[in-house]
Amino acid sequence: MRGADESKTERARHLRAALTDAEGKLWYRLRARRLSGYKFVRQExxxxxxxxxxxxxxxxxxxxxxxxxxxxxxxxxxxxxxTDRNYRILRFWNNDVSSNLVGVLETIFTALAETPPHPDR
Known part of the structure; x- marks a missing residue:
């Protein structure tokens, strides 16, 4: 199984290096706990x-x-x-991030303020 894990890690590294413009714009705002102290990671x-x-x-x-x-x-x-593993997912189109970043960040902030599901459910 180690080979599969290494492959996933390499793919994630490649994706981190090849962010789209919209992903880069959002990442700049999410990194370093810029959004109310919450920590985000990318291409996980x-x-x-x-x-x-x-x-x-x-x-x-x-x-x-x-x-x-x-x-x-x-x-x-x-x-x-x-979602079967209790993750919540927000999807945004590239053009939404590019043209309405404030609205996208408000939606994310609202979701962060909600109580997350317990991982054992």
């Missing part, structure tokens, strides 16, 4: 998936998607797998 492997951003403490995943994700069955399956 969780099970068979890699999420764009996650606040582990709040079990909140943030995804920033381009048009290729519209009506994606793969995303539906992925989201179900993650």
């Amino acid at each position: 492997p969780i099970g068979p998936y890699t999420v764009d951003f996650i606040c582990r403490e709040a079990r909140l995943i943030i995804e920033v998607d381009g048009g290729q994700h519209a009506n994606s069955l793969r995303d539906v399956v992925r989201d179900k797998w993650l």
Whole structure:
């Protein structure tokens, strides 16, 4: 199984180095606890998936998607797998992050203020 873990880590490293403009813009605001002291990490492997951003403490995943994700069955399956493990997921389109960053941050802040699900449920 070690080879699979190394592959996930390498993929995450590659994705961290290749952020989209929208991901980079959001990451600048999320990193270093800029959002009310919550810590986010980027391109984090969780099970068979890699999420764009996650606040582990709040079990909140943030995804920033381009048009290729519209009506994606793969995303539906992925989201179900993650929510079955008590993660919450917020998805934003690239253009939302680019044109309405304040609104995106307000939505994230509101989600952070909500009580996260207990990991054992």
